[in-house]
Amino acid sequence: MVQSPIKPAPEKVSKLEGIKEQSQFLQEPVATELQQNTTHFSEAGIQILKFHGSYQQDNRDNRVRGQEKDYQFMLRLRNPGGFIPPELYLTLDALADKYGNHTLRATTRQSFQMHGILKQNLKATLADIIHSMGSTLGACGDLNRNVMAPPAPYKNRPEYVYAREYADNIADLLTPQTPAYYDIWIDGEKAVTAAENPEVVAARQGKAGQVEGQVKPVEPIYGAFYMPRKFKCAVTVPGDNSVDAYTQDVTLVVITDEQGELQGFNVLAGGGMGRTHRKEETFARIADPVGYVDKADVYDLVKAIVFTQRDYGDRYNRRQARMKYLIHNWGLEKFIRKVEETFGKPLQPFKELPEWKFYDYLGWHEQGDGKLFLGFQIQNGRVYDNGKLQVKAALKEIEQRFQLPMRITPSQSIVLYDIDPADKAEIQAVLDRCGILREEQVDPIDRLSMACPALPTCGLAITESERIIPDVLDRVRSLLTKLGLKDEHFVIRMTGCPNGCARPYMAELGLVGSAVDSYQVWLGGSPNQTRLARTYLERLHLDHLEQTLEPLFAYFKRSRQAGERFGDFCDRVGFDALRQFAETYKPAKLKGSGRRRNRVGISDAVFNQLKSAAQAQGKTMTDVVEAAIAAHLGQDG
Structure with missing residues (x-):
């Protein structure tokens, strides 16, 4: 039995803790301010609105001194494992045109975002999403975010079926229970939702973790203060690292017996990407193995980990509030002891796992029941129509004609599944007509890249990311070709700030915004995302991209081992050797008029x-x- 009465908030807390406590379980001031004839919310309203799945933003391209900002709102869905039914997708497509900026965006946490919504249209937009069996509750804010799982819809591989099932169950277990969400957005109307697993309901409503004196608390898991910061979970299968398992607060790894029956889960804990430039006390961290749990106890163990972070995470310094810092400050041994004390029993030893591999599931595949699934790349996850590239039109036509469920991948692409083999040619013809590349046509560097939205909508962005990464990737490909590495590829991830939304600190080459048109350079992550990269260069201006990367690629070509990938090479030889080589390197000359700097x-x-x-x-x-x-x-x- 999990034992953890919610502890009172510490005396010294951040301002946001007071905002959460006074919100009446996420009701105010959102409910009141939504009725006001303004274009934006107050600071308190902005913070509570996040729990409802929305960020207040403004279009920074449109800022004019002395004029009100061009306020707009981003909405993010909560859809465990990236699952989007066809009726929900068609609703999102229509809403993007009616109230948004005519685009959708597949995120790195397997959800869709909508951008450009005005405050006056928030309620209508959310109501339509809820009535189409969607939800944004818990997609943002200080609680459990969207639970990730491999997007492969295999029907004949039990471990994948369990991963999807338990991603749904963990998401349900940790979903806020406040009625505020439905009270505000659909006037208290009873939402039609899928029936929850009875074991999940029982685990959530158990007495463990409740506020003393409350017979039936509003939030049996979170209490009035919710979590100190965001909390991220994933469920995957041995060997499948499509979910970036080591970047999560908690990752459960499905363990089955030889007959494919679920036995339990390996548990990783303590990962996280966010950091702040020039604040050495903040850092990216990969998760640690903490043990194994039988399937009957998995919900209690997840609760025990959540309770430990809820009760002991830093509620004063938000830069230190993620669970990774609790584990770092305590040490893994103390963290495990505290979790076991709350859990009520010791964890079992972590079971041996096969080597992790990254999968993106692009192309056509058998799903194991006679039907097919198809993964196709959407660069940076942006679903839109522009000239001959008609991603939004293609998906709309396919969903209207074939009514296919889909799963968003952790690498911002889309998997359509339950496809009748008789429809394969027609579906492929739609994609071809709309300019969507087939798997074999996608440049591997594009295929392995990710970027965050950054400018103009993200308020935290220091510089560009999504809008310029196509040019950056082209320049990298040109440089590799020049050096005789035409077929080489590696994981490149780019963000406009150090918060790490595109997980750049796990990349073989990470570019992290540090000033206008300038980026930190991170090197040495592994191709399968199991090792952290490290800072190679504090600031690289984009004008110097080629002259900075060319020596690294040249050294890689000269001294790599057979079959060695770029990230593994950088980690093996070390940064001292990379810098020493770069200092003495003489650039190879291009044909024509020298180095190409003009763009x-x-x-x-x-x-x-x-x-x-x-x-x-x-x-x-x-x-x-x-x-x-x-x-x-x-x-x-």
């Missing part, structure tokens, strides 16, 4: 046409552009 902007539509042409010709985009311009100027001259 010309082009539209997304032309960029995508250029990319397809370059891939078809087996050339870099830079080579195709230079040849076309040279030919054009020669004709005109």
Whole structure:
């Protein structure tokens, strides 16, 4: 039996703890301010609105001194394992056009975001989502976020079925129970939701963790103060690291017997990406193995871990409030002892696992019941229409015609499943017509890349990310081609600030925004995301991208071991050797007029046409552009 009465808040807490306590379990001031004829919420309203799945933002491209900001709202869905039924997707598609900025965005936590919603349209938007069996409750804020799971919809591999099932169950267990969400957004109407697992209901309503004196607490897991900071979970299977298992607060790894029957779970705890520049007390951290738990006890163990973080996490300094800092400050041994004390029994030894591999599930696959699933890349997760690239139109047509469930992947792509083999050709034809690349057409560097939204909507962004990563990747590919590494690829992740939303600290090459057009360079993460990268360079201006990376790639080409990947090479040789080589390296000269520093902007539509042409010709985009311009100027001259 889990034993953990909710402890009173410490005497010294942050201002936000008071806002949470006074919110009447997430009701106020959102309910009141939603009725006011304003374009934005107060600071307290902004903080509580996050628990409802929304961030107040403004379009920073439209800021004008002396004028009110261009306020708008981002909505993020809570959909465990990335699951989106067809009726919900079509609702999101329509809402993006009616109230949003005509785009959706697949996130790195397997959910959809909508951008550009005005305050006056928030309630109508959320009501439509809820009535379509969707939810945004708990997608943001100081509580458990969207629970991740492998997006592969295998029906004949029991471990994958269990991973999806328990991702749903853990999400239900840790969902806020306050009635405020439905009171505010659908006027208290009883929402139609899927029936919860009775074991989950019993685990949540158990006496453990309740506030003393309350017979039936509003929030039996969280109490009035909720968590000190956001809390992230994943459920996966041995060997499948599509979920970035080591970056989560808690990862459960399904353990089955030889007959495929569920026995229990390995447990990892203490991962987290967020950090702050020039604050050495903040850092990225990978999770530790903490033990194994039988399936009958898994909900109690998850509660015990949540209670430990809830009661002992830092509620004064939010920069130190994630569970990774609690484990770092206490030490893993003390953390496990405290969890076991709350859990009521010792954890069993962590079971041996196979080597982790990264999977993105692009392409066509058998799902094990006679039907198919299809994964296709959406660069940076942005679902939109632009010129010949018609991602939004393609998904709308497919969902209207074939009514397929989908799962968003942790790498911001989409998996459609339950596809009748007889429909394969028609579905592929829609994607081809709408300019969506087939698996074999996707450049591996693009395939392995991720970027956060950053400017213009993220209030934390220091510099660009999503809008410029296509150009950055093209420049990296051109540089590799120049050095005779045309077929080389590795994991590149880019963020506009150090908070790490695209998990750059696990990348082989991470670019983390540090100033306008400038980035920290992180190197040495593993290809399968099991090792942290480290800071190689504090600030790289984009104008110096090639001259900074060229020595690293040249050294890699010269001294790599057989089959060695770039991240593994950087980790093996060490940063002293990388810097020493870079200091004495003499750049190889390009044909023509020397180093290519001049850049010309082009539209997304032309960029995508250029990319397809370059891939078809087996050339870099830079080579195709230079040849076309040279030919054009020669004709005109």
